Amino acid sequence: MNHDTKPSRRxxxxxxxxxxxxxxxxxxxxxxxxxxxxxxxxxxxxWQWRRARLGDRFRIxxxxxxxxxxxxxxxxxxxxxxxxxxYFAVPSADDAVARVQERGGTAAVGPISLPPGRAALxxxxxxxxxGVWEGELFxxxxxxxxxxxxxxxxxxxxxxxxxxxYGEVLDWARERPGCVEVRYEGDEVVLRxxxxxxxxxxxxxxxxxxxxxxxxHWQIHFRVADVAACxxxxxxxxxxxxxxxxxxxxxxxxxxxxxxxxxRREV
Numbered sequence: 001m002n003h004d005t006k007p008s009r010r011x012x013x014x015x016x017x018x019x020x021x022x023x024x025x026x027x028x029x030x031x032x033x034x035x036x037x038x039x040x041x042x043x044x045x046x047w048q049w050r051r052a053r054l055g056d057r058f059r060i061x062x063x064x065x066x067x068x069x070x071x072x073x074x075x076x077x078x079x080x081x082x083x084x085x086x087y088f089a090v091p092s093a094d095d096a097v098a099r100v101q102e103r104g105g106t107a108a109v110g111p112i113s114l115p116p117g118r119a120a121l122x123x124x125x126x127x128x129x130x131g132v133w134e135g136e137l138f139x140x141x142x143x144x145x146x147x148x149x150x151x152x153x154x155x156x157x158x159x160x161x162x163x164x165x166y167g168e169v170l171d172w173a174r175e176r177p178g179c180v181e182v183r184y185e186g187d188e189v190v191l192r193x194x195x196x197x198x199x200x201x202x203x204x205x206x207x208x209x210x211x212x213x214x215x216x217h218w219q220i221h222f223r224v225a226d227v228a229a230c231x232x233x234x235x236x237x238x239x240x241x242x243x244x245x246x247x248x249x250x251x252x253x254x255x256x257x258x259x260x261x262x263x264r265r266e267v
Contacts, residue, residue: 022170022180023193024152025137025144026087027069027220030080031255034059034073036238040254041071044233045222045261068144082256084220085121086152086199087131088170093118096132099169100124124165126157126207126216132170151198151221151262155205155214162201163189213242213250213258221248221260230261 031037034057041047041061052058052070061069074080090096093111100122101107108129110120117135124130137144156162163182167173172180172191181192189201205216224230231241231249238254248262 020089020137020193021091021174022172023089023191023198024086025089025133026131027084027152028087028131029069029071029084029257031071031073031082031253031257033255034071036254037071037073040234040237040239043237044230044239044251044253045224066144081129083129084218084257084259085129085131086218086220087119087133089137090132090134090170093120093132093134096120096134096169097122103165103168105165105169124156124162124216126162126205128154128156128162128216128218130218151200151223153199153219153221154201154216155219156201156203156216157205157207159187159189159201159203160184166201217258219250219258219260221262224261224263227261227263 029037038047038049038059042049047061047063047069048065049059050062050067052060057073059071060067061071097107097111097120104125106123108121108123111118111132111134112120117133119131119133121129121131154162154166163172163184167182170180173182179193180198183190183192187203190197191199191201205214207216209215227244227247227249231244231251234251234253235241240252242250242252242258244250247264248260250258250260252258
């Protein structure tokens with residue numbers, strides 16, 4: 001969820017969700033312990049922090065001064081899972097929520113007003129959690145894309161079925177400027193916005209799998225300079241390494257949230 005409510009107009013990129021309709025525009029982490037979360041991600045990813053307007057339980061992560069992610073220490077208080085969640089830009093949060101419910105998904109929170117916009121936390125019909133954001137982005141889209149969140153990937157039961165669900169909810173593949181383009185490449189779905197690959201959808205996850213790493217979920221990939229150094233830092237600060245190779249590592253933070261660090265620009 002967008003934990004700050006002040007839009008930034010630095011740079012020349014997009015500041016309205018209308019211009020990047022259906023594209024990922026923010027990532028957010030629900031955690032239990034705010035200080036421990038800040039310490040972990042500062043050690044592993046080098047993030048700096050500033051307070052958010054929503055209160056003492058919220059922080060904004062910064063990379064080179066640019067806001068790139070939100071942290072909300074509300075998992076215990078609101079009985080929410082500890083997890084990273086991507087948010088997608090929509091022209092109307094109300095319409096997106098209605099479409100999710102009509103297609104068998106779930107509305108967990110919202111839409112709620114967070115001036116200058118509105119947000120909702122949702123789940124698709126296979127249980128993967130995502131959010132939508134309507135209104136102004138609080139940092140321009142190009143700045144956000146370049147700062148650190150390189151990519152998101154949906155691991156799901158059926159990539160093509162999921163692409164239809166999200167396409168209908170988020171207005172993908174519409175003949176309008178800025179809308180997300182959808183292409184089927186081999187066994188996966190590739191999503192582009194303004195010429196950039198912004199997400200992929202792949203099959204293979206199991207709806208009822210006991211292991212949360214193979215249940216349907218959106219995985220956040222952060223671009224880093226040194227994958228191995230991030231993995232070692234995660235282990236040293238209470239996290240764990242689930243998988244690692246030269247270009248990429250799947251990590252779990254000290255609170256249990258899963259994310260990926262990658263040396264690749266697009267994955």
